[in-house]
Amino acid sequence: MRGWWQRLRRRSEQRALERRAIPEEIWQLTLARYPFLARRDAADLAELRRLSSLFLDSKEFSGAHGLQVSDDMAVAIAAQACLPVLRLGLRPYDGFVGIVVHPDEVQVRREFVDDDGVVHEYDDVLAGEAMEGGPVMLSWSDVSAAGESADWGYNVVVHEFAHVLDMGDGLADGIPPLSSNAERSRWEAVLMADYEAFCERVDAGEDTVLDPYGAESPEEFFAVASEAFFVAPHDLCAEMPALYELLAGYYRQDPAEAD
């Protein structure tokens, strides 16, 4: 039975790869735009291109406010989204289909109720958003600038897809699904120790390799740490070696080594 099922799966995957083959010209353009992808070796890039085709086949892109999502835009998003799951495969992304691309950052109205029960409203500006069950929202101006913003460890696509991975166990808590409870406890200990130390440094006004936004909550800390891990791995490894090690174990990648 298993053999039969695997053959069928392989055949449907083969068809998807043919249907969504990424033209050489667009692939080269993508690598030129994003040096943190181009730095990977030939085997990683071949796998990234393969996963990107399957990603394009299984997701639906739509543009907001009249934005047309061209093939090269879709590939730019697919390649960056597939980088974190290079060794994990696409299954963690099975829970959603839609990707909504906005031309720019999006202004949203937020509400919160304080301890006295008073409702406060405020405006929030989003470069991206991930919700359980989807869709994932991205600002194209942030996606397209990811080559330059890698210098300060910023990457909106990795950030939002790290949230998707985090929510894989139904909880947005900075801890993605792990193989055992012992592994989960170990993770929590390392993540929380680094998170608390990070919050103190942010409060003290220190400059760090991670976006200070990570001090919002453990889940934002995991997302910004994942950004730096993939686009500025040497900086993260030098500044927060325990966190780097933790992420390398989870993602089964060592981007600082690959560089």
Ligand SMILES: [Zn+2]
């Ligand atoms: Zn976030």
